[in-house]
Amino acid sequence: MAHAHHHHEPQGDDLTASARGALEKSGEQWTQMRASVFEALAGFDKPASAYDIADAVSKREGRRVAANSVYRILDLFVGANLARRVESANAYVANAHPDCLHDCIFLVCDSCGQIVHIDDDALTGGVRNAAKKAGFAPERPVIEVRGKCAKCEDSAQAG
Template sequence: MATHAHTHHEHSGESLIDAARESLVASGEQWTSMRSDVFEELARHDRPASAYDIADNLSAKRGKRVAPNSVYRILDLFVSNNLALRVESSNAYLANSHPGCTHDCIFLVCDECGEATHIDNDDISSKVRGVAKSANFSTRRPIIEIRGICASCS
């Protein structure tokens, strides 16, 4: 079982924000100041962040209340444009370090510290898609979460 090694660039910091903006604009969407602020806040987190965490931090930064519903709408836009990844079991989000990339999501989620490691494994993804196809089910984007304890916590 081979884990997919990315041959494209893993972005971080300003490079990540620039790549996200370019990807969103290329898809026909606008990169507004609020979307920029939400993405920057999301990108600074090492662990999955909830819309409430992001809204609270942005409220403090902006000096006025930012509604979690507004943040949810922006995060949904980011997920649909592959700028962010959603950890379903914790309803939290991670910035996609390679915006626009459409690999299936496989997360290793630590029950102790909350860390979610995103891995790509084309063998597993193709098998999951194959099982769905054999059941006459059309997949959009499989998300697999494996709960357990990370190396740091074990």
């Protein structure tokens, strides 16, 4: 049986404040550049690449921001649980609940690119246990399920 887990999903300024608090709690500073990268990431409605984020920050600030700088910040964000990396897309999403640690299960729509993040501690715990039984020390399990979201599936069936 799946572990029921409900989150308040902060958005906008509340999400940024939550991210800032989590980053500072981890001992890191919330710099203007980090704030700009997080706000750009949170502004996308689909997973964003470092290049997408660098372009958005560059446009907003009126100066070129290198993707390498964005990658370093995104790595920091992933480590601090402010962002999640969608491995198969080499893209990132803002974590709406950075104070809560769960292994990721992403549902990836191959038609529209939308991604839904779900928590199922029983499933991810089973993956961790299977890895341990195989003599592997799991650090960050990420499960991705590719297919079609309900909206795209309904459109395909209607057409």
